[in-house]
Amino acid sequence: MTTLTDRMTSALEQYSAWQEPILEDLHRHPELSMLEERTREIVAEHLTESGFTVQHIGGGVVGVLENGEGPAVLLRADIDGLPVKEASGLPYASEHTQTGADGKKQPTMHACGHDFHTVAGLGAARLLAAHRGDWSGTFIALFQPGEEIAAGAAAMVADGLVDKIPTPQACLGQHVLTSPAAGKVAVAPGPVLSSSVSMRVLVHGAGSHGSMPHLGIDPVVLASAIVGRIQTLVAREIAPGDFGVVTVGALHAGTSANIIPDRAELALNFRAYSEEVLDHLVEGVQRIVRAECVAARSPKAPEFELFNRYPVTDNDPDVAARVREAFEGQLGPERVETMAPVTASEDFSVIPEAFGAPYCYWGVGAYAEGREAAPNHSPLWAPDLQPTLRVATEAAASAVLALLGHRR
Ligand SMILES: [Zn+2]
Numbered sequence: 001m002t003t004l005t006d007r008m009t010s011a012l013e014q015y016s017a018w019q020e021p022i023l024e025d026l027h028r029h030p031e032l033s034m035l036e037e038r039t040r041e042i043v044a045e046h047l048t049e050s051g052f053t054v055q056h057i058g059g060g061v062v063g064v065l066e067n068g069e070g071p072a073v074l075l076r077a078d079i080d081g082l083p084v085k086e087a088s089g090l091p092y093a094s095e096h097t098q099t100g101a102d103g104k105k106q107p108t109m110h111a112c113g114h115d116f117h118t119v120a121g122l123g124a125a126r127l128l129a130a131h132r133g134d135w136s137g138t139f140i141a142l143f144q145p146g147e148e149i150a151a152g153a154a155a156m157v158a159d160g161l162v163d164k165i166p167t168p169q170a171c172l173g174q175h176v177l178t179s180p181a182a183g184k185v186a187v188a189p190g191p192v193l194s195s196s197v198s199m200r201v202l203v204h205g206a207g208s209h210g211s212m213p214h215l216g217i218d219p220v221v222l223a224s225a226i227v228g229r230i231q232t233l234v235a236r237e238i239a240p241g242d243f244g245v246v247t248v249g250a251l252h253a254g255t256s257a258n259i260i261p262d263r264a265e266l267a268l269n270f271r272a273y274s275e276e277v278l279d280h281l282v283e284g285v286q287r288i289v290r291a292e293c294v295a296a297r298s299p300k301a302p303e304f305e306l307f308n309r310y311p312v313t314d315n316d317p318d319v320a321a322r323v324r325e326a327f328e329g330q331l332g333p334e335r336v337e338t339m340a341p342v343t344a345s346e347d348f349s350v351i352p353e354a355f356g357a358p359y360c361y362w363g364v365g366a367y368a369e370g371r372e373a374a375p376n377h378s379p380l381w382a383p384d385l386q387p388t389l390r391v392a393t394e395a396a397a398s399a400v401l402a403l404l405g406h407r408r
């Protein structure tokens with residue numbers, strides 16, 4: 001048996017009245033990455049109340065519940081919001097602002113749905129704590145900051161996570177998504193989220209009057225050649241069956257129509273389902289930039305800076321199979337889909353990798369079938385509160401329970 005016990009299922013039915021106000025409160029007060037003070041306090045309070053031993057680690061909160069012999073299972077929820085001005089029209093829409101790490105006051109929004117992950121995690125924690133007689137082992141409820149800037153999982157590991165909590169035999173995580181439909185979940189073995197990295201590039205030219213291009217070296221033409229040539233990387237160097245994306249998301253040079261500037265800056269983002277393809281694309285851009293700089297007589301070597309690296313999320317086949325079985329038992333097979341790989345990225349896998357533990361990450365539907373779905377990160381992002389919250393809680397609790405020991 002891998003489903004929740006009848007006692008647990010009927011308890012879960014009573015949880016919406018407790019969970020919904022917490023979700024609405026968190027949604028009204030989203031906090032920026034690595035600045036999640038208020039959220040952290042709320043999470044810690046609920047975990048303590050449920051009987052967990054609570055630690056603050058690397059800007060996050062971890063609750064540990066030891067309950068006899070058996071494996072340790074870790075459930076991770078990310079807790080941060082985004083610098084987005086909410087336009088969802090929800091009655092509990094955020095009007096919150098926060099001063100970011102750059103000192104600027106910004107509107108904030110739970111535009112990625114991490115409020116759902118947080119409250120579903122708290123629900124699973126409360127449910128498992130209240131029914132200790134139904135399982136044995138150790139449940140670790142981990143609430144991670146700073147997912148949106150690829151900093152939080154690494155910060156927790158750097159703060160000694162591995163030495164401060166028991167070693168999990170499996171790690172689990174979930175995300176609310178526009179697909180499948182609300183009420184359903186999606187899971188699959190293998191790569192489900194891409195690896196990603198961003199890069200800043202600075203190329204140098206020589207400034208001149210707009211009427212005298214022969215006396216300067218035009219970095220605008222150089223940058224344009226780079227952008228064009230980069231398009232050949234995925235088309236000509238990556239195997240047709242492999243997935244890769246290179247996007248130039250920003251290109252800045254110059255101030256005026258009649259001045260040739262002395263530099264141009266590009267900001268790029270890379271995605272792939274394997275580290276090999278990602279590394280190939282990064283190396284390819286560096287090679288093309290250097291070669292175009294030579295071709296353009298650029299007076300100084302180009303400068304590169306890599307940032308926001310996210311690893312690939314590659315589900316362990318055995319853990320994914322057990323999680324799928326748990327979902328099918330709990331929700332019914334008709335509500336469990338096979339997750340198609342998503343091009344977005346996550347730093348979740350940094351945590352299991354630190355422990356050397358296998359993991360599974362799945363998707364939870366957030367919009368009712370047929371409803372027009374604003375995507376994650378949109379100011380219009382507005383999941384259906386229910387059944388999304390209920391299903392996310394049920395999915396989390398049943399997956400954790402499936403991997404813990406049983407007494408019944
Ligand atoms: Zn996000």
Ligand SMILES: [Zn+2]
Binds near residue numbers: 112113114147175
């Ligand atoms: Zn997210």
